[in-house]
Structure formats: C-alpha cells, structure tokens
Amino acid sequence: MEIHNVILQPEERSRDVPDDTKKVPLEAWIKGWALEDGEIGQEVEIRTPAGRRVKGTLTRVNPGYTHTFGPAIPELSNIGKKLRAMLREGK
Amino acid sequence: MPRDLSYEAVMKRRGEIMQKALGIEYSEFIRTKIAFDYEGMMQKAGYSLEKVREIQRETGVGNTPLLELSNITELVRRTSKKGYGARICVKDEAANPSGSFKDRRASVSIYHAKKMGYPGVLAATSGNYGAAVASQAAMRNLPCIIVQEVFDSRHVGQPEIIEKSRKCEAYGAEVVQLTVGPELFYMALVLLEETGYFNASLYSPFGISGIETLGYELVQQVRERYGKDPAYVVVTHAGGGNVTGTARGILKAGAKNTKIIGASVDLTGLHMASDHDFNRKSFTTGHTGFGVPFATWPDRTDVPKNAARPLRYMDRYVTVTQGEVFYVTEVMAQLEGMERGPAGNTSLAAAIPLARELPEDEIVVVQETEYTGAGKHPQAQLDFARRNGIEVRVGDPRENVPGKSIVIPEDFSQLHVTEVDLRRLKRSYIRNAIEKNEVKEVSGEEIRFLAEDTKESEEFVKQVLEDLGVKVSAKAF
Numbered sequence: 171m172e173i174h175n176v177i178l179q180p181e182e183r184s185r186d187v188p189d190d191t192k193k194v195p196l197e198a199w200i201k202g203w204a205l206e207d208g209e210i211g212q213e214v215e216i217r218t219p220a221g222r223r224v225k226g227t228l229t230r231v232n233p234g235y236t237h238t239f240g241p242a243i244p245e246l247s248n249i250g251k252k253l254r255a256m257l258r259e260g261k
Numbered sequence: 262m263p264r265d266l267s268y269e270a271v272m273k274r275r276g277e278i279m280q281k282a283l284g285i286e287y288s289e290f291i292r293t294k295i296a297f298d299y300e301g302m303m304q305k306a307g308y309s310l311e312k313v314r315e316i317q318r319e320t321g322v323g324n325t326p327l328l329e330l331s332n333i334t335e336l337v338r339r340t341s342k343k344g345y346g347a348r349i350c351v352k353d354e355a356a357n358p359s360g361s362f363k364d365r366r367a368s369v370s371i372y373h374a375k376k377m378g379y380p381g382v383l384a385a386t387s388g389n390y391g392a393a394v395a396s397q398a399a400m401r402n403l404p405c406i407i408v409q410e411v412f413d414s415r416h417v418g419q420p421e422i423i424e425k426s427r428k429c430e431a432y433g434a435e436v437v438q439l440t441v442g443p444e445l446f447y448m449a450l451v452l453l454e455e456t457g458y459f460n461a462s463l464y465s466p467f468g469i470s471g472i473e474t475l476g477y478e479l480v481q482q483v484r485e486r487y488g489k490d491p492a493y494v495v496v497t498h499a500g501g502g503n504v505t506g507t508a509r510g511i512l513k514a515g516a517k518n519t520k521i522i523g524a525s526v527d528l529t530g531l532h533m534a535s536d537h538d539f540n541r542k543s544f545t546t547g548h549t550g551f552g553v554p555f556a557t558w559p560d561r562t563d564v565p566k567n568a569a570r571p572l573r574y575m576d577r578y579v580t581v582t583q584g585e586v587f588y589v590t591e592v593m594a595q596l597e598g599m600e601r602g603p604a605g606n607t608s609l610a611a612a613i614p615l616a617r618e619l620p621e622d623e624i625v626v627v628q629e630t631e632y633t634g635a636g637k638h639p640q641a642q643l644d645f646a647r648r649n650g651i652e653v654r655v656g657d658p659r660e661n662v663p664g665k666s667i668v669i670p671e672d673f674s675q676l677h678v679t680e681v682d683l684r685r686l687k688r689s690y691i692r693n694a695i696e697k698n699e700v701k702e703v704s705g706e707e708i709r710f711l712a713e714d715t716k717e718s719e720e721f722v723k724q725v726l727e728d729l730g731v732k733v734s735a736k737a738f
Contacts, residue, residue: 178444182268187442191536194414198448199438201430220381220404220435222456237423240640245655245669249588250595253673257332257596260339 171204171216172233173226200224201233264454271450279563282453282460284377287565294698296710297566299573303509307466307568308369310473310513316372320400322364323474325356327482327626332596337616340674347492347619349612351627352479355601358400359428360632362475363393366502367461369471371397374459381405381458385449385563387422388499388546389631394461395432405434406458408449412440413539420645421545421604424636441539446563462563463502469568472506473513479626480514490516492623493615495608498523498578499551501559501569507628508574520576524611525552526604527580527679528663541664543583543646547607552578553681557689558697572683572690572715579678581610582661584668587639589613589676603639605631613676643667687715691725702732 178196202216205223214228265271271278280286290302308316317323330349338346354362367390374382381404384394391407398405407429411418418426418438429436437452439445453460462468476494483491494511496504508521526548531538533550542548556578559567589610590603602609609627616625635641643653652666658675661668670676691711695703703711703726711722726733 177439177448178268183442184268184444184447186534187444188532188535191442191534194440194536196442196444196448197412197414197416197440199412200435202435218406218435219430219433220406220456222406222435235423235427235635237420237427237636238641239635239638240420240642240644243640243643243653245653246587246591246639246643249591249669253332253336253592253596256339256673257335260335 171214171228172199172201172230173214173216173224174199174229175226199229200226266451268444268447271447274454275450276565278450278454279460279565282458283462283465283564285465290566293704293707294700295694295703295707299570299713302566303466303470303568307470310477310510313369313470313474317365317368317471317474320368320397321358322368323357323478325478326353327351327479327486328353328599330597333592333613334616336673337613338621341617344620345617346621347616347623347625348621349616349625349627350483351609351630352475353599354475354629355605355632359389359392359396359432361389361393361605362472362503362629363388363390364397365471365475366390366463366468366506367393367397367471369467370394370459370461370465371401371403373467374461375401375403377459379403379457379459381456382461383408383449383453383456383458384461384463385445386463387411387425389425390463391425391434392428392432395429395434398434399432406437406452406456407434408437408445408452409439410441410445411438414440414536417540419540419545420636420641424634441534441536443534449563460563463500464562464564464567464569466568469502469506469509472502473510475628476507476510477514478510479628480511480516480519483624483626487624489624491519491626492619493520493522493612493625494628495522495524495612495615495625496628497547497605497607498525498571498575499546499548499555501555501567501571503629504571504574505569521574522611522615523552523571523575523578524608524678525549525580526583526586526607527661531664538664540649541651543642543651543667544586544604547604549580553686556686558693560697570714572687573713574716575683578681578683578686579611579615580681581607581678582658582668583663584661585610585658585670585676587643587667588670590639592673599630600633601630602633603637603642605629610676611678614678687717688725690715691722692729695729695731700731702734704734708733
C-alpha cells in the first residue's frame with residue numbers, strides 16, 4: 171500500500187525556499203504493508219520495508235510503476251545511421 | 262516529552278543528530294573558524310586505500326573494465342586537426358552491483374555502519390546513490406531508508422527519478438518520496454533521530470575514500486595497457502565527491518601530471534528548489550545547479566566539514582549542454598554498442614571536444630558510466646521534457662537554453678565545451694569562507710588553508726582578501 175502525508179504546511183517550511191515552493195506544502199509518499207483494512211482516502215497504518223510503523227492517507231493499493239523507455243524521438247533516430255555511414259566512408 | 266518536530270527545532274538539533282548518526286568527532290580536526298585539518302580528517306575518520314579495496318571486494322564493488330571507445334576516437338580524429346584526437350577510454354562503472362560508481366561511495370559507509378553496530382542506514386538522495394546504499398545495505402543485511410525528492414506539487418516526477426525510487430525499493434529499502442524542497446534534509450534528520458540509523462552521507466570521509474579506488478584503478482589500467490598515464494581524466498561534477506575521490510585516487514597512484522577536468526551539464530538559470538523549475542530540468546544530477554554552489558561553498562551539506570572539496574583538485578571545469586549529452590548517449594549505444602546513462606555520459610560529452618585538443622598518442626579517460634533503464638533513458642527524458650513545454654529540436658547546441666529548449670546537435674563536430682572560469686569560483690569560495698564564518702581578520706594558518714583548498718598560491722588568496730577588504734593579521738606575514 172502507499173500512504174500520503176503532509177510533512178510541513180506552507181507556513182511551516184524553510185525560509186530559504188523560493189516563492190513558488192513556499193506556496194505549497196512539503197508532502198511525502200511511503201509504501202509498505204497494511205496493518206489494518208482501509209479504503210482509498212482513509213487513514214491507515216502501514217509497516218515499511220525498514221520496519222517502521224507509519225500512519226497516513228491511503229493513496230494506492232498494490233502500487234506499481236508505469237514509467238517507460240518513452241516513444242521514439244525523431245531528433246535522435248538518425249544519429250547512429252549518419253555516423254556509421256561516416257565511419258564506413260573513411261575506410 | 263514528545264520531540265518538537267517543527268522545522269526550526271529539528272534544524273537546531275542538527276549538530277547532535279549528525280554527531281550520533283555519523284560518529285565522527287569533527288571538532289578534533291577543526292583549527293580555526295576557517296581552517297581545518299582536511300588530510301587528518303581523511304586519514305583518521307576514513308579508511309586507507311588498501312582497506313577500502315578489501316571492503317569493496319567483499320561486496321563485488323570496483324575493478325570495473327576500462328574500455329577503449331575506438332569508433333568515437335576515430336570520429337574525434339576526423340574532426341580534429343591533423344595528428345590530433347586523443348584516444349578515449351571509459352571506465353564502465355555501470356558494471357558495479359547497483360549500476361553506477363556510487364556503489365564505491367556507499368560501500369565504506371555501510372561497512373562502517375555494520376561494524377559500529379548501527380541498527381540501519383539512511384541516505385537523503387535522489388540520485389544513483391540511493392540505489393547504491395540500498396544495494397550495499399541488502400548485501401550486509403541492514404535495514405535501509407532512502408529519502409528522495411521526487412515530485413513537484415502536481416505529484417509529477419521525472420521518469421529518471423521515478424526509476425531511481427523503483428530501484429531502491431527493488432533492493433528492499435523504504436523509500437520516502439518527497440515533493441521539491443531543501444527540507445529533504447529536515448526529513449532525513451527527523452528519521453535519523455527516530456531510528457538511530459547511520460547517516461550514509463554523501464559527504465563524509467567514508468563516502469569520499471570509497472571513490473579513491475576508482476581513480477587508482479583507472480591509472481593502473483591505463484598504464485598497463487598503454488604504458489603511460491592519462492593526459493586528462495574527465496569527471497562528471499555535481500556535489501564534488503566524484504571529482505575529489507577520483508582525483509585523490511589518481512594522486513595516490515602517482516599520476517601527478519594527469520589533469521582533472523570537471524564537467525557539468527549547463528542548467529544556468531534554473532532554481533534547484535523551485536516547484537516550477539523542478540520538472541523543466543532534463544537532468545537531475547551532474548549539472549551546474551549542484552556543481553557551482555558545491556564548489557563555491559562545500560560546507561553547505563549535512564556534515565560539519567565536507568570531505569568533498571572539488572576546488573582542491575580540479576584543473577579545469579567545463580560545461581556541456583543537455584542536447585549534447587543526449588546525443589552522445591545515442592552515439593555510445595549506436596557506435597560502441599553500450600547503452601548507458603544518460604546522466605553518466607556528461608563527462609563523455611565533454612571528453613570528445615577535450616580529446617581534440619590533444620595529440621593522437623595521448624589518452625583521455627571518461628571515468629564513469631551508469632546503468633540505463635526505463636525512465637533513465639534519452640527517449641523517456643526527452644518525451645517528458647516535451648510534455649513539460651520544453652522545445653526539443655535538432656540544431657546548433659550553442660542555441661540550447663536551459664529550461665526552454667534542448668538542442669540535439671546536427672553533427673558530431675558541433676560537440677563543444679564551455680570553459681568555466683575556475684578563478685571566479687575560487688574567489689567566490691574565499692568570499693563565502695569569510696562571510697559564512699563571519700570572520701573579520703584572517704590568520705596565516707587560514708591563508709595557507711584557503712590556498713590548499715583552492716589549489717592556488719598564498720599570494721592569490723591574499724589578493725582576493727585584499728579585494729574583499731578583509732584584514733590579514735600581522736602574524737600572517
């Protein structure tokens with residue numbers, strides 16, 4: 171499960187943060203095993219992989235990853251072809 | 262009584278929390294407000310090169326291959342004046358267990374934490390270092406927490422950082438994913454206090470001594486294969502540890518004439534702690550946003566005295582553009598058959614134009630690569646840049662504007678470096694040493710320290726002090 175917490179409200183943040191960052195809270199997400207049943211949006215307690223017990227708002231159940239290698243980028247696609255041809259020509 | 266967890270209260274306890282979490286008595290090495298015994302700290306608080314090699318052998322770190330980039334070298338020679346174009350070699354640090362040189366940096370800290378009986382380890386980092394700490398901790402069976410800066414306030418994260426979170430979790434670490442802000446260190450302090458874990462700081466003598474083996478190995482490998490020392494070693498520069506540790510290892514191998522050249526991606530104008538700018542950077546490390554502030558004020562970190570002091574070792578400092586690094590990442594895959602990076606290819610992008618300066622019989626070493634993966638890939642990063650309003654196009658890399666455009670070079674010959682005025686950074690460092698320490702008068706010992714810390718003469722330091730209007734104490738002369 172993944173839980174969410176607000177760590178510092180905007181007014182509690184460091185004085186050194188830029189103005190745009192100062193307008194928003196410092197938030198945290200942590201994953202772990204649920205210690206109790208709960209629905210998305212409810213407060214639940216989890217045990218983290220390091221063994222800590224942490225409470226927070228349940229955001230995801232069985233959270234995974236969806237980042238990818240991305241689509242083809244036309245601006246990159248001719249680089250190899252062009253340079254290989256250049257190497258062949260010189261030999 | 263419950264702990265006061267307000268930002269101010271925790272930051273006030275910072276000294277005692279760090280003391281407990283690192284176990285280093287820094288006061289032993291501090292001489293004056295400005296001067297401290299750097300070598301004494303490295304020797305007494307760290308580990309010897311021999312011991313570090315032994316520690317790293319235990320967990321399969323180091324002894325990475327040195328590979329000659331023959332097709333890239335050929336292209337360099339074709340785009341250089343006759344007889345020029347040094348041979349380029351790369352130290353394939355992606356061959357370390359977690360896929361980057363950061364395993365070296367983590368290895369000693371985790372060994373030390375285990376030896377000292379700490380119940381676990383913690384690191385605050387959004388880079389490859391997190392995976393390295395998590396991997397080393399897994400090998401030594403210690404619980405691990407990694408605190409990362411991952412998202413902007415829309416809960417959107419760069420694919421590269423998301424991948425770094427995933428990798429830490431794959432090694433069994435607890436990952437605390439935060440939104441943008443320097444309070445990453447506040448969170449780390451809160452957790453160190455709560456858990457009593459060891460602070461696997463990037464900037465302790467443990468971390469830096471772990472990198473020395475990298476410099477030492479590469480000199481030995483170049484000597485063995487080519488019978489000479491490298492002319493240049495190009496090091497990606499961010500927080501300063503990579504430059505410092507590598508250079509120290511090179512010096513320990515006795516390669517006194519090898520020039521240490523720092524290289525960063527130019528991100529001038531983007532604020533590192535800005536919620537708005539956060540996702541307009543297409544590199545999350547190895548850039549000037551860390552490189553410049555950490556050079557001009559190394560003691561801004563989580564330790565009282567930073568063991569990473571790049572101005573002590575850098576002979577030159579150059580920048581490259583984001584588009585050039587993505588371009589050479591593609592070149593590395595397509596011409597050398599090695600899919601690496603992209604961030605680890607920053608020094609490769611710089612090495613190509615730098616090799617053109619040297620005769621053919623010289624050697625330039627690119628001292629790292631990093632693993633690639635979903636998210637940590639030019640396609641993922643460029644797609645993300647585009648979706649965040651950054652223009653991506655082919656053209657002259659000199660037209661690159663950080664945060665606005667990424668210009669992929671049209672041609673190999675366009676790869677170039679921009680020289681950073683190191684003396685300007687050194688002057689800025691000396692000014693910071695005076696201002697941050699609130700010093701009115703500087704002693705002879707302090708002048709000597711500042712000269713060593715900037716790799717300059719005492720005369721240079723005195724001139725800067727005079728320009729700043731700082732009194733030099735009579736005893737100094």
